[in-house]
Every structure is written in structure tokens, then in C-alpha cells.
Amino acid sequence: MTISTTASNTIMSTTSAGEGSVGLSTTASAPDGRRAELPLDMLERFRARAGQLDQANDYFHEDLDELRAFGYLRAAVPDHLGGWGLDLAQVSASQRRLARYAPAVHQANVLEPIGLEAGRFESVALAHVLHCLPGTMRSKARVFEHVQPLLKPGGIFFGSTVLAAGVRHTAFSRRVMRSLNRKGVFSNADDDLQTLTRALEASFTDVRVEVRGTVALFEARRGS
Numbered sequence: 001m002t003i004s005t006t007a008s009n010t011i012m013s014t015t016s017a018g019e020g021s022v023g024l025s026t027t028a029s030a031p032d033g034r035r036a037e038l039p040l041d042m043l044e045r046f047r048a049r050a051g052q053l054d055q056a057n058d059y060f061h062e063d064l065d066e067l068r069a070f071g072y073l074r075a076a077v078p079d080h081l082g083g084w085g086l087d088l089a090q091v092s093a094s095q096r097r098l099a100r101y102a103p104a105v106h107q108a109n110v111l112e113p114i115g116l117e118a119g120r121f122e123s124v125a126l127a128h129v130l131h132c133l134p135g136t137m138r139s140k141a142r143v144f145e146h147v148q149p150l151l152k153p154g155g156i157f158f159g160s161t162v163l164a165a166g167v168r169h170t171a172f173s174r175r176v177m178r179s180l181n182r183k184g185v186f187s188n189a190d191d192d193l194q195t196l197t198r199a200l201e202a203s204f205t206d207v208r209v210e211v212r213g214t215v216a217l218f219e220a221r222r223g224s
């Protein structure tokens with residue numbers, strides 16, 4: 001899922017890997033000879049702090065200080081420039097492992113109720129997801145019903161989606177979009193400004209939708 005929030009709590013799509021599948025037990029070495037993986041005791045300290053950070057919506061200063069001191073911010077920098085020289089797959093594996101201990105990531109299907117505490121977020125963004133969800137605007141609109149309770153009263157929901165109807169596509173973009181709709185990558189054939197606005201208004205107040213080219217930029221507020 002790709003909802004992100006302004007709080008330290010970020011909801012976004014990610015792929016979690018079990019500890020067993022973490023691929024960073026590599027031979028890559030930090031400049032001082034340490035193995036280039038984050039030590040378990042450090043990760044356990046992150047885990048111990050995570051709950052409180054999440055509750056207080058605080059920034060992870062202490063974790064970041066530890067990561068910096070360990071040299072982790074240079075993990076993707078090539079060896080000859082003083083980094084650890086990890087490749088993309090190694091960095092990704094390391095990041096997934098880190099996310100398991102300091103979880104600021106929540107993976108969810110937005111077509112189902114999202115298992116997060118109600119009334120917790122000041123804002124939620126849904127960027128370029130709506131046109132990828134299967135169904136019509138009417139059926140897709142349940143994502144709005146799932147997001148709305150997560151917001152604090154007065155909280156802002158904003159995002160973007162590609163419209164197919166009532167906007168001017170180029171011949172090329174219309175062809176591509178039709179093909180993506182046929183393949184089920186997009187499902188926006190009937191999405192237009194009016195259906196989007198109505199769907200937002202069913203769950204939110206102060207709905208504003210602006211169309212730029214073929215993209216609708218929306219913002220709306222949870223009523224108090």
C-alpha cells in the first residue's frame with residue numbers, strides 16, 4: 001500500500017522479508033573490517049525504543065546517531081570512496097531487516113480495513129494508487145472509508161490519481177491507458193472529475209479536486 005503520513009508513522013508499500021531470508025550475511029566489510037551488517041544488539045536497542053517513538057510520534061534521533069556512528073550511512077558508497085560498497089540488493093536486504101526492528105512501515109491492502117489505531121494521523125496521502133485499484137470509482141471508494149477513521153478530526157487526506165474520462169489524453173497516452181486497463185494494471189476507464197469528487201464527498205468534508213492534464217490532485221478533510 002502506498003499511504004504515507006506526515007507523522008513519523010509512515011504507511012507505505014514494502015516487501016517484508018523474514019529474518020531467515022535476509023541476504024546480508026555477506027562478506028562485504030566495513031572499512032574497519034567489521035562485517036557490513038547491523039549488529040543484533042543494536043537492532044534490539046532500536047526495537048526497544050520503537051514503541052515509545054511511535055506513541056510519541058518522535059523522530060528516531062538515537063537510532064540515527066547509532067547508525068551514523070557505525071558507518072551505516074555510507075553503506076551504499078563505493079569502497080574506494082570510503083563506503084561499505086554494498087550493492088542495491090544488499091542495501092535493500094539490510095533496510096528490510098532494519099525495518100523489522102524499527103517499524104515505521106505498515107503494509108496493508110487499502111481495499112480492506114487498515115489495521116491501525118483510529119484517529120492517529122494528521123494527514124494521509126494516497127499518491128497514484130486509486131487508478132491502479134480494481135473496480136469502478138464507486139467500489140474503489142471504500143479505500144476512503146478505510147482511510148477516514150485513521151485521521152484525527154480535521155485531518156487532511158490528499159493525493160493524486162490518473163483520470164480517463166473528461167480529460168484530454170494524447171492519442172499515445174490513451175492507447176497506453178487502454179492497454180493497461182485491459183491488462184488490469186489500471187482500472188480507471190470511467191474515472192472522471194465528478195465521480196472522484198462525489199466519492200470523496202461521501203467520506204470527507206472540504207473536498208477540493210484540481211485537474212492538471214489528466215491527473216486529479218485532491219485534498220479533503222475529516223470532519224470534526
Ligand SMILES: C[S@@+](CC[C@H](N)C(=O)[O-])C[C@H]1O[C@@H](n2cnc3c(N)ncnc32)[C@H](O)[C@@H]1O
Nearest residue numbers: 001002013108109110111126127128129132133
Ligand atoms: C503507480 S504506483 C504509485 C506508487 C507511489 N505512491 C508513487 O506515487 O510513486 C501504485 C501503488 O499502488 C499500490 N497498490 C495497488 N493496489 C493496492 C492495494 N489494494 N492496497 C495497497 N496498495 C496498493 C502498488 O503496490 C503500487 O505501489
